[in-house]
Amino acid sequence: MSTTEESILAPAQTAPATKGGAVAAYIDDRLASASFTKRLLDKVFPDHWSFMLGEIALYSFIILLLSGTYLTLWFNPSMTEVIYNGSYVPLKGVKMSEAYSSTLAISFDVRGGLLMRQIHHWAALFFVAAVSVHLLRVFFTGAFRKPREINWVIGTLLLVLALLEGFAGYSLPDDLLSGTGLRIAEGIIQAIPLVGTYVAMFLFGGEFPGTDFMPRLYSIHILLIPGILLGLITVHLIMVFYQKHTQFPGPGRTESNVVGFRLFPIYMAKAGGFFFVVFGITVLIAALVTINPVWMYGPYTPSQVTAGSQPDWYIGWLDGAVRLTPNWETSILGHTLSWNILIPALIVPGIMFTALGLYPWIEAWATGDKREHHLLDRPRNAPTRTALGVMSLVFYMILVISGGNDVIAVAFNLSINQITWGFRVLLFVAPPLAFVITKRICLGLQRSDNNKLLHGYETGRILRLPSGEFLEIHEPIGEAERAKLLAKADVIPLELPSAVDENGVRNPKAAKSIARAKLSQWFYSDVIPTPTDAELREAAHHAEHELHQAQSHLKEIESH
Amino acid sequence: MALNRRHPAALFAVLVVGLGTTGAAYAAVSAQTAPKAAVRTETQVEQGKQLFLEGCSSCHGLAAQGGSDGPSLIGVGSAAVDFQVSTGRMPLAAPGVQAMPKTPSYNEAETAALAAFVATLAPGPAIPTEEMLNTSNAEVALGGELFRTNCAQCHGANGVGGALSQGRVAPSLMGSDAKTIYEAMVSGPQSMPVFANSTLSIEDKQGIIRYIQELQKNESPGGFSLGRLGPVTEGLFIFIAGLGALIIAAVWIGAKAK
Numbered sequence: 001m002s003t004t005e006e007s008i009l010a011p012a013q014t015a016p017a018t019k020g021g022a023v024a025a026y027i028d029d030r031l032a033s034a035s036f037t038k039r040l041l042d043k044v045f046p047d048h049w050s051f052m053l054g055e056i057a058l059y060s061f062i063i064l065l066l067s068g069t070y071l072t073l074w075f076n077p078s079m080t081e082v083i084y085n086g087s088y089v090p091l092k093g094v095k096m097s098e099a100y101s102s103t104l105a106i107s108f109d110v111r112g113g114l115l116m117r118q119i120h121h122w123a124a125l126f127f128v129a130a131v132s133v134h135l136l137r138v139f140f141t142g143a144f145r146k147p148r149e150i151n152w153v154i155g156t157l158l159l160v161l162a163l164l165e166g167f168a169g170y171s172l173p174d175d176l177l178s179g180t181g182l183r184i185a186e187g188i189i190q191a192i193p194l195v196g197t198y199v200a201m202f203l204f205g206g207e208f209p210g211t212d213f214m215p216r217l218y219s220i221h222i223l224l225i226p227g228i229l230l231g232l233i234t235v236h237l238i239m240v241f242y243q244k245h246t247q248f249p250g251p252g253r254t255e256s257n258v259v260g261f262r263l264f265p266i267y268m269a270k271a272g273g274f275f276f277v278v279f280g281i282t283v284l285i286a287a288l289v290t291i292n293p294v295w296m297y298g299p300y301t302p303s304q305v306t307a308g309s310q311p312d313w314y315i316g317w318l319d320g321a322v323r324l325t326p327n328w329e330t331s332i333l334g335h336t337l338s339w340n341i342l343i344p345a346l347i348v349p350g351i352m353f354t355a356l357g358l359y360p361w362i363e364a365w366a367t368g369d370k371r372e373h374h375l376l377d378r379p380r381n382a383p384t385r386t387a388l389g390v391m392s393l394v395f396y397m398i399l400v401i402s403g404g405n406d407v408i409a410v411a412f413n414l415s416i417n418q419i420t421w422g423f424r425v426l427l428f429v430a431p432p433l434a435f436v437i438t439k440r441i442c443l444g445l446q447r448s449d450n451n452k453l454l455h456g457y458e459t460g461r462i463l464r465l466p467s468g469e470f471l472e473i474h475e476p477i478g479e480a481e482r483a484k485l486l487a488k489a490d491v492i493p494l495e496l497p498s499a500v501d502e503n504g505v506r507n508p509k510a511a512k513s514i515a516r517a518k519l520s521q522w523f524y525s526d527v528i529p530t531p532t533d534a535e536l537r538e539a540a541h542h543a544e545h546e547l548h549q550a551q552s553h554l555k556e557i558e559s560h
Numbered sequence: 561m562a563l564n565r566r567h568p569a570a571l572f573a574v575l576v577v578g579l580g581t582t583g584a585a586y587a588a589v590s591a592q593t594a595p596k597a598a599v600r601t602e603t604q605v606e607q608g609k610q611l612f613l614e615g616c617s618s619c620h621g622l623a624a625q626g627g628s629d630g631p632s633l634i635g636v637g638s639a640a641v642d643f644q645v646s647t648g649r650m651p652l653a654a655p656g657v658q659a660m661p662k663t664p665s666y667n668e669a670e671t672a673a674l675a676a677f678v679a680t681l682a683p684g685p686a687i688p689t690e691e692m693l694n695t696s697n698a699e700v701a702l703g704g705e706l707f708r709t710n711c712a713q714c715h716g717a718n719g720v721g722g723a724l725s726q727g728r729v730a731p732s733l734m735g736s737d738a739k740t741i742y743e744a745m746v747s748g749p750q751s752m753p754v755f756a757n758s759t760l761s762i763e764d765k766q767g768i769i770r771y772i773q774e775l776q777k778n779e780s781p782g783g784f785s786l787g788r789l790g791p792v793t794e795g796l797f798i799f800i801a802g803l804g805a806l807i808i809a810a811v812w813i814g815a816k817a818k
Contacts, residue, residue, distance in 0.1 A: 049807070049814035056806050090774045093701045108781070118782055125798040126806075133803065176708065176717055177790070270813055277809045285802055290782030291794050296775070297717045298708045306712040307722025307730065313795025404792040406723035415657075415727030 041264035046247035050137045052274060057130035059278040060123045061233065067120040068222065074110050076102040077172060077218035079211035088295050096174075096299035099214050103173040103294055118286035124169060125291075126282060128162050128314040135159060139359075139389050142377035143246045146370070149360040151239045156357040158232050161225055163314055168221040170292075170312055174214065177292070179300025180309045183208065184322075191341035209302065246376050249487030251480050255374045308407060313400070320402030321348055324424050352392075366519040368494055380449070381488045383442035384523045391435040398427050439526075446528045449485045452477050453531050454539035465553055473550055474543060488530050494520035601676075608677025611670055615651055624681055637684020638675035640747035645671045647740060649749070657727045658750055685746040685756075692762055693738040695770040703767025704774075706760065711768065714752075718788040719775045724751055734776055738769045 016025045028034040045051075078098040084091050086101065087108045096104075106113035135155060138144055144152035167185070171178045186208045190196040205212030244258050253259045261267055297306060311319050321344030328339035355362075363385065364370070379386040401408070402423045409416040456474035463471040477485075494517040499510045531539065613622065619630030626632030633641070644650040645666055649659035666674065675687060708717060714730035716722045721732035728751050733741065745765055748754030755765070778785070786793040 047814055049811040052810040052814065053807075056803075056810070090700050090704050090771060093699075094705060114782055122798065122802070125794065126802055129798055129803050130806075176712075274809065274813055277813075278806060281802065281805050281809070285797075288783045289797065290780055290785050292791075293718075293780070293782055293785070293788075296788070298704060298712075301708075304708045304712060306708070306717035307714050308716045308718075308720075308790050308792075310791040312791050313798065316791070316795065407789055407792045409723035409727070410721055410729055413727075415725075416723045417726055 040241075041262065041268075043241060043263045044258045044260045045245050045263065045267050046253075046258055046260035048248055050141075051245065053130055053134040053137050055271060055274055056278055057127055057134055058233065058237075059275045060127035060130055060282070061229065062275070063123040063279060063282055064120060064127060065226065065230075067116050067123060068226075070112075070116045071106060071120055072222055074102055074106050074113065075099070075172070075218075077214045079174070079209070079214050091295065091298070094299060097214070099172065099174040100294070100299045103175070107295060115283075115286055118289075118291050119283055120169075121291045122286045122289075123282050124166050125312060125314075126278075128159075128166055128312075131155075131159055131162055132314070136389070136393070140379040140386055141246070141248075142373065142382055142385065144360045145373040146360075146364065147243055147372050148239075148246075149364075151236060151243070152360050153357050154232055154236050154239070156353065158229065158236065160353060161229050161232070165221065165225040165229065166312055167315055168217050168225065170315075171217060172214070172221060173292075173294045174300050175294040176297035176300050176304055176306050177294075177309055179209065179302070180305055181311055181315075182213070183302070184319075188341055188345040191338045191346065193335075193337060193342070209300070244374065246374055248376050248378070249484050251483040253375060253483075253487075255372065258374075310404060310407070316403035317396055317399035318345055318349060318403075320399035320405075320423075321345065323405055324399070324402050324420060324427060352396075363523075365516060366523045367491060368516075368520065369491070375487060378484075378488070380442040380445040383439045383446070383526075386442050387435045387439040390438040391431040394434040395427065395431045398423055398430060402427075443526065443528060446488075449488070450528065450531055453482065453485050453536060454543075456543055463550055463553060466557070471546075471550055471553070473547070475547075476540070476543060486530065490527060490529050491524045493517070493524040493527075496521070604673045604676045605680055607670075608673035608675070611666070611674050612677055615665075616674070619652075624678065633678050633681065635682035635684045636678060637747065638679040638687045639685040639743040640749065641675040641678045642671060642687045643740060643743035643747055643749055645674055658729065661731070685743075688739060688742045688746075692766075693742060693769070695738060695766045695773065698763070698766035698770035700767065700770045700774055702764070703769070703771035706764055707768050707771045710755065710760070716788075718790075719772055720788045733772050734778075736772070738773070741769050741772060 016022045024034070076098045080098045081095055082098055082101050084094050084096055084101050084104065086092075086104050088104055091104065103117075106117055108114070110116075138152065138155065167181070171182045171185075186200050186204065189200040189203065192199060200208070203213065203216075204210050205216075245260075247253050247258055247260070250259070298304070310316065322341065325340050325344045328343075330337045330339065377385075379389075402420070405416055405419045405423065408414065409419055456476040459473045459475050461473045463473060465471060494513075496517045497507075497510055497513045499507060499514065501507050612620075612624065616630075616633075617624070619627065620633050621627045621630075624633040626634075641650075644659070646664055646668075648662035648664040651665055652659050653662055664671070678684075679686065707719075711719075714722055714724065715733055716730075719733040722730050724730055730751070736744075742765055744752060745755040745760065745768070746757075760768070786797060
């Protein structure tokens with residue numbers, strides 16, 4: 001059976017009056033893009049500085065694509081051994097791979113090459129930093145809640161891919177640092193039980209380092225991962241368009257609207273301008289500050305290693321985890337299980353990324369919340385989530401800092417052994433402490449918000465009455481802040497279901513709902529309720545009375 | 561009046577004789593006070609012994625045989641003494657895991673005397689001669705290879721130093737002169753291994769010194785070097801300066817809307 005489809009091209013009704021109109025009409029007659037473009041350009045975005053963190057990541061990615069393309073024109077990912085004869089004298093006559101010698105050529109002999117390399121590397125650090133901080137913003141404001149869970153998972157995938165992509169780039173120049181990094185990566189692959197050795201041999205095409213891996217890594221770095229990244233970023237952005245951007249609570253902002261500016265002209269100008277700010281700052285840093293001086297590290301040979309071998313910052317937490325883990329190994333039937341690598345490099349990251357990706361569902365299950373959320377939470381209004389976030393962040397930060405334990409030891413004249421033990425203890429002690437402290441701070445801030453709603457803000461003006469009494473004058477808060485504070489939604493934790501039904505028969509399904517209710521109570525039991533309308537009215541009345549009283553006291557004082 | 565009359569050449573003769581004797585005397589004296597490192601005189605050894613008994617024997621023992629507080633110095637050679645004393649590591653500022661450099665306590669002549677005395681106890685590595693420290697013909701690329709193979713795992717490929725276990729450190733080489741580096745290689749102070757001539761020939765050592773001198777020039781074609789500490793400081797920089805600047809820009813752009 002055939003289906004008829006209407007032509008999307010509708011003939012222009014009237015002839016356009018201007019030249020620009022004529023061009024637009026010409027394009028529209030062929031692409032029928034006018035209505036789509038109009039919808040696109042009229043799209044409204046809310047305004048907040050933290051909504052631009054994702055943009056920094058996007059722009060860094062564009063800078064990476066552009067600078068990376070320039071580097072591909074000269075970089076040669078070959079492990080063929082050559083004798084260096086370029087302009088960097090201290091390496092003249094040294095045997096090295098073509099990969100390393102072409103990196104040196106880019107740094108010293110290609111016009112603008114060193115600047116381009118530094119732009120590429122700094123932009124990579126920027127990219128992962130911006131992705132991470134953007135993730136924190138989305139997490140702490142609850143922007144991952146329904147209907148945006150899928151986009152959260154895409155974001156998590158983007159982060160994992162960004163880490164892999166960065167590590168691949170770090171490994172390509174074949175200098176002493178990158179080779180050491182690859183050696184560790186190979187060790188991690190080998191630590192996978194049963195299949196590890198086979199997988200490593202398959203990836204490297206034989207024994208480490210071999211000659212096959214570098215060209216393979218190059219294809220992965222310049223084609224495979226960037227392609228997937230580009231595709232996922234596109235989906236990520238289309239979903240933001242389609243689902244609309246979230247916004248912070250405020251006057252006139254509801255779950256069903258978006259208050260802000262249209263994409264054209266305001267956001268075109270803002271975002272376009274911001275791109276140039278990001279580009280400008282990246283180039284400025286790249287022009288002024290050295291990054292990864294590969295010529296100092298020398299070519300990679302498996303027999304050499306340098307003190308202070310560190311990965312780029314975003315792999316630092318994995319390095320730190322490996323540095324903190326004691327040298328546990330077990331031998332089973334002649335096979336060694338390297339827990340010292342398996343735990344920090346595979347099990348812990350596996351758990352961390354799984355928990356990260358699944359978090360929207362974990363929280364939704366605990367709350368039983370099936371509603372859509374387009375208004376963001378202020379972090380203080382979701383104390384348990386905020387505390388969980390800070391707890392994870394502290395855990396992560398201790399791992400990152402441990403990755404630099406040798407640099408810290410030298411810089412602060414400390415013993416590396418003591419630092420390592422200190423961090424081992426902190427890794428288990430500090431996160432729970434951070435959880436409790438953060439939660440208390442959030443609840444305190446909520447109480448302060450309630451105080452503001454009920455009694456107004458403290459003006460700092462103290463009045464001393466003739467009787468000797470002191471009064472501080474409170475004034476009501478503004479409408480905008482009031483709307484923001486009142487937007488807090490109180491969540492009532494799920495009640496514990498009874499384990500037996502009304503006839504005293506054990507309910508087999510109760511166990512699951514009891515677990516869920518317990519989680520829900522853990523999340524929300526100490527929630528501080530927002531003042532009710534009646535309380536607010538009474539407080540307003542009381543405040544008015546107090547203000548009136550204060551004013552009459554003032555008059556009394558003045559008349560004396 | 562004949563007594564008063566001087567031959568026209570007399571003034572020149574007096575000058576020649578005067579300058580000649582002064583020069584000869586100076587040459588003799590200076591040869592005595594600044595002997596070549598390898599040459600030691602009896603008085604110097606005597607002076608060194610005196611200094612040793614006063615300043616070193618409480619830990620190293622009256623006969624330099626060592627004890628619970630310090631190692632034996634018999635056979636360590638003049639290179640070890642010169643390295644430890646001229647960098648201020650000895651006398652020890654405070655007991656600890658490692659002697660740290662400080663302002664030297666002994667002047668050059670006293671250091672040379674101490675070295676000369678210890679060298680008489682038993683044969684050991686000697687202070688290198690000027691010729692041994694001449695790196696003008698040394699191969700810098702070979703030196704770099706040897707440096708990365710033998711030195712970089714502790715001192716870092718950049719030569720800025722690194723951590724060892726239990727609070728010990730491989731110090732930065734950025735302020736070390738050729739003689740100090742050479743003496744460290746032949747004497748193997750503290751945690752450092754000894755690189756005897758059978759391991760690294762004199763030419764190899766000269767190459768390494770030449771490469772370190774290249775590193776010391778601190779030519780940083782890429783801009784500020786951030787202490788040459790590698791990815792750690794680069795990461796700190798991108799978060800504090802880089803992302804900091806961009807967030808300020810974002811706040812600024814966000815604020816303009818109001």
